[in-house]
Amino acid sequence: MLARFIVTVTLIAGACFSGYAQEEIRLWKEQAPGSEQWTHQEVRTSGAGGIVLIRNVVDPSMTVYLPEPSTSNGTAVVVCPGGAFRALSWESEGVAVARWLNERGMAAFLLKYRLLGTGQAGLQSAAPAAGLKLPIQKANANPDPDNEELNNVIRLAISDGQQAIRLVRRNAPEWNIDPSKIGIMGFSAGGGVAIGTALLADLAGRPDFLVSVYGPSMADVHVPADAPPLFIAVAANHKPVSMGCVALYEVWNEAGKPAELHVYSKGNGPFGMGREGLPSSAWPDQFLQWLRAEGF
Numbered sequence: 286m287l288a289r290f291i292v293t294v295t296l297i298a299g300a301c302f303s304g305y306a307q308e309e310i311r312l313w314k315e316q317a318p319g320s321e322q323w324t325h326q327e328v329r330t331s332g333a334g335g336i337v338l339i340r341n342v343v344d345p346s347m348t349v350y351l352p353e354p355s356t357s358n359g360t361a362v363v364v365c366p367g368g369a370f371r372a373l374s375w376e377s378e379g380v381a382v383a384r385w386l387n388e389r390g391m392a393a394f395l396l397k398y399r400l401l402g403t404g405q406a407g408l409q410s411a412a413p414a415a416g417l418k419l420p421i422q423k424a425n426a427n428p429d430p431d432n433e434e435l436n437n438v439i440r441l442a443i444s445d446g447q448q449a450i451r452l453v454r455r456n457a458p459e460w461n462i463d464p465s466k467i468g469i470m471g472f473s474a475g476g477g478v479a480i481g482t483a484l485l486a487d488l489a490g491r492p493d494f495l496v497s498v499y500g501p502s503m504a505d506v507h508v509p510a511d512a513p514p515l516f517i518a519v520a521a522n523h524k525p526v527s528m529g530c531v532a533l534y535e536v537w538n539e540a541g542k543p544a545e546l547h548v549y550s551k552g553n554g555p556f557g558m559g560r561e562g563l564p565s566s567a568w569p570d571q572f573l574q575w576l577r578a579e580g581f
Contacts, residue, residue, distance in 0.1 A: 312345045312448045317399065319441050325402035329375075337375040338368065342400045345445040347452070350383040350393040351460060358390040359463035360581050363449045363492070365396045367473025367500065367555060370438050371403050377557035378472040378498075385558060385569065392462055394453055398445040398478055401438050424536045426501035426529025427477075439503045443481030446471075447490030450482060454489060466581050468494035468513070473526075473555055476500010480533065483513055494581055496572060499555060501529025508540035514579045515544040518568040520552035545575050 325341040332338070347363065364386075366378035373379065375395075383393035429435050450467060457464040469492040471479030476497035481504055483495050492513050499519045515537050519530040527548060537544040552565025559566030 307349045307351055309346050309348045310452065312347060312445055312452065317343070317345055317441070317445070319437075319444070320399055323402065335376050337380075339373040339375050339397060340371065340400065340403050342373070342397055345399050345448075346397045347449045348383075348395040348397070349460070350387050350395065352387040352390050352392060354461065356390040357392070357461050359461065360390070360466045360576070361392040361394065361453050361457075361460070361462045361468070362386055362496075363394045363396055363446065363453065363467070363469040363479075365398065365446060365469065365471035365475030365478045367471070367475045368400070370401050370435060370442065370474050372400065373397060373475075374472070374555065374557075378475065378555065381558050382470070382472075389573065392453075392460055394449055396446060396449050396475075396478075398442040398475075399438060400442070401435065421501075421525075421529055421532045422505075424502050424506035424529070424532040425504055426526070426532065427503045439477065439481070442474075442478045443485070443504075446478045446482040447485065447487055450492055451490045466493055468492050468496060468581065470496035470498065471500045472498045472557070473500050474503070477503030480504075480506070483515075484509065494576070494579060497530065497533065498568065499523055499526050499530065501526055502533050506533060506536050508537055508542055512537065512540065512542040514575075515542065516572055516575050517545070518547045518549070518565070518572070520549045520556065520565050522551060543579065547571055 320343060323343045327342055328340045330338050364379055364382050366373040366375055368374050379395045383395050386393040446469060453467050454464045469479040469482055477500055479495060479497060480502045483492055495513045496516045517530050517534055519527045521527055534544050534546040547568060549564040552563040556565045559569055
């Protein structure tokens with residue numbers, strides 16, 4: 286019996302395996318550890334161009350996207366949208382990514398991780414710090430390293446990422462997943478979440494491959510002896526984020542671990558799944574080539 290905690294189940298008319306969300310699963314059976322006293326309420330807003338933002342996440346979850354059974358290749362990816370730990374860019378860095386992965390035979394698990402509270406009015410009073418503090422040391426590109434509230438949320442978000450990986454691995458047979466082919470992909474702040482899951486000493490919650498799309502590390506990087514292969518994509522003019530991504534590549538490479546870095550001349554982030562006409566639009570296909578080369 287699947288060990289999970291279902292919030293809602295959404296079956297698409299006519300087919301369960303349609304490339305659309307099949308169910309949303311709470312990550313923690315009880316209240317998420319470390320945020321039991323939080324009182325802010327989750328808010329979802331929609332804007333022009335299909336922009337969907339989720340704020341004030343207290344009860345983290347993952348939404349399951351499974352490919353057609355006939356196309357499934359056993360690979361799974363936990364997807365972490367970005368939003369400066371104040372919001373989640375749910376469509377462009379989440380749903381669109383999950384559907385793209387499904388179309389290529391991979392299962393996707395869209396992560397809704399814990400965030401800083403911004404109140405009900407919006408993000409005006411919670412803008413991220415302007416620019417990263419330099420120099421970047423130990424590949425840590427935290428934009429506000431002395432902000433204990435932010436650092437705590439980063440730790441909690443990383444624990445949500447690890448819990449998502451644990452649940453996917455634990456329930457791999459039911460979802461037709463190879464438990465040795467479970468990766469994590471993060472965009473912007475979500476990249477910091479993804480990287481963090483690979484740095485902690487927890488084999489059950491550690492990814493088999495790691496993907497950061499314009500998402501530098503938000504913590505000191507001490508590359509584990511069994512570090513997973515790393516893929517990074519960022520635009521050169523997305524500064525100083527690109528500098529943090531280069532620093533991450535350097536420490537991974539210096540440790541002798543597999544790493545691939547793509548720095549595009551144009552494509553100022555966040556570019557999501559790629560904007561037509563910009564060099565950065567090549568990253569999804571290059572990621573797919575890398576994934577095959579690494580045996581996933």
